[in-house]
Amino acid sequence: MIRVLVIEDEQDLAENLLDYLELEGMLPDHASNGLAGLQLARSNRYDVMVLDLGLPKLDGISLCQALRQDGSDMPVLMLTARDSLDDKLAGFAAGSDDYLVKPFEMAELVARIRVLAARRSGQSRRLTQADLVLDLDSQQASRGGALVKLSPAQFTLLETLLRAAPSPVSRSELEHALWGEDTPPSNALKVHLHHLRKALADAAASGAPELIETVSGVGWRLVSVTQPEEAQ
Structure with missing residues (x-):
């Protein structure tokens, strides 16, 4: 079962994400700001992180950089309303693995989460x-x-x-x-x-x-x- 950490400050979107992931048989956890999300990521094991780029207290880019500096190999899927090439390159440079622009289809998000979870070495047979x-x-x-x-x-x-x-x-x-x-x-x-x-x-x-x-x-x-x- 895939464990997903969702770090999203938009409450309605976060609730919809959590409900949908649960319906898809995943185990989601949630943080509404960057600092809380970083603490959860450091204290628990997740298969994938769904990370909003614009977060209070600690933005998504800085959070992702902190994780990579910790040595974390957790796949990160960034969510953002910004779709410029520079924004995407900044996300990848910080250590994200994938990028999804809001608004998006939930089915596409789930498909990308499954792909990212399968890439991790923890999926070895x-x-x-x-x-x-x-x-x-x-x-x-x-x-x-x-x-x-x-x-x-x-x-x-x-x-x-x-x-x-x-x-x-x-x-x-x-x-x-x-x-x-x-x-x-x-x-x-x-x-x-x-x-x-x-x-x-x-x-x-x-x-x-x-x-x-x-x-x-x-x-x-x-x-x-x-x-x-x-x-x-």
Whole structure:
């Protein structure tokens, strides 16, 4: 499911965007000014950002530049009422990936979002980290060539961690990946993580290190066995 951050200060347009994206099966989030949008982008993972160019507190160009300086590879689709070549070039120079001029058709916006989401490396069908391989087409995982037996929930957790690696993933992001908005009791996630750790350990060679690391106050991440200083 595609997670979209919409940063738009026109309330009516923002509400229409959020409603339409939800109907298209996406998970939209919203900020009404540039500073709030930048904070959301830095604290959560999104597949695509839909970014208005003219924003209060921090304009779209400056926001996009700040993201790229952070090292973010999130695809950015800029929205603007300005359609001059100079405006488009400024947006691309700041790090945007696509450009849509207002007014626009919602169907075109959704099509462009899907294309941008598919470009991201997170859409790879074969995810790897250290000696771990997750094949999304066959729905199988292996460690050091040995099959890792995973439940559907464990598979989802591992995919989410692999897509983010080596960055950590927060509790809320993992819970959202598993259950959407219907979050179960607080210890359910830890139970699934415990069983995932055990499944990875059972498939590993004797003495192989732990791959899932707890990042205090942040969440969890997958670490590489080639970097022992990061291991637990």
